Amino acid sequence: MATLTVPPVPVNPRDDAIQLYKAFKGLGCDTATVIGILAHRDATQRAHIRQEYQTMYSEDIYKRLASELSGKLEIAVQLWMHDPATRDATILKKGLTKNFLDVEGVTEIICSRTSSQLQAVTQIYHSTFGTHLENDIKLQIFGDHQKILLAFISKQRYEGMEVDREMAAKDAKALYKAGEKRLGTDEKVFVQIFSKRSRAHLVAINTCYHDMYGGSLKKAIKKETSGSFETALLTILQCAENPAKYFAKMLYKAMKGIGTFDTRLIRIIVTRAEIDMQYIKAEYHKKYHKSLKDAVHSDTSGHYRTFLLSLLGPNLS
Structure with missing residues (x-):
């Protein structure tokens, strides 16, 4: 909402x-x-x-x-002027620029979007910038992180809610065998399952994993993987379970402590204001016992603050 x-x-x-x-x-x-x-x-x-x-x-x-x-207001308003797919493509292009590499932003945009959304983004990316998103990822991202991003943008995933429970149990077993059960990690299995399965199916895998092995898939990922590859897998899983909760957490981290991570703050507020920001606000208040608007007000100033607060709408009652 x-x-x-x-x-x-x-x-x-x-x-x-x-x-x-x-x-x-x-x-x-x-x-x-x-x-x-x-x-x-x-x-x-x-x-x-x-x-x-x-x-x-x-x-x-x-x-x-x-x-x-100028400054942060200019960045926020210019992003806001785009339609959602062009905006995502713009963030990805800037994030994949050699001297301004934004691995977090690129990972978030790709791993939090649906299959159909990514299909639109990749088409606009090519028509707008004259290069393929896959090629830019290959140039700037490496290792298992590159593999999951490339697989995630290229695979068509079912977006409905129906789940094959038997297949989910098999996938949970495959992930366990590829990770916690063995010495070392078979990253290919994680890439294959996380890039091919629907969000509803990933949630079912998580449930099966806990029922079968007594631990969460999230903890297994943290234990068996690291760095940007770990971040990508966790983003995919968290956005399958509850995207609003994921974005609320990222916004909290952007404003936690001294200083503000404005790049993240702008990216999330501008890209989610027309989608699910009402749910994100509710999750933020539920978890951190403070309204998101109050947090943004405390961490920003001037016209930049006014613009972001306008996008966030009225406070929840």
């Missing part, structure tokens, strides 16, 4: 384009107006605004925003 709030009566995108143009004119930018409009328009409305702005002023509003805004 989304947290994005839009006007009850849709605003004409032409009117929005005019107001944004006025906000850009003169010395400085009327940032409050820009946020007031863009943080309260859904993906379709933002696309229409971009089209109207281009038609009326012969200028890409995306480029204009880049020149008018």
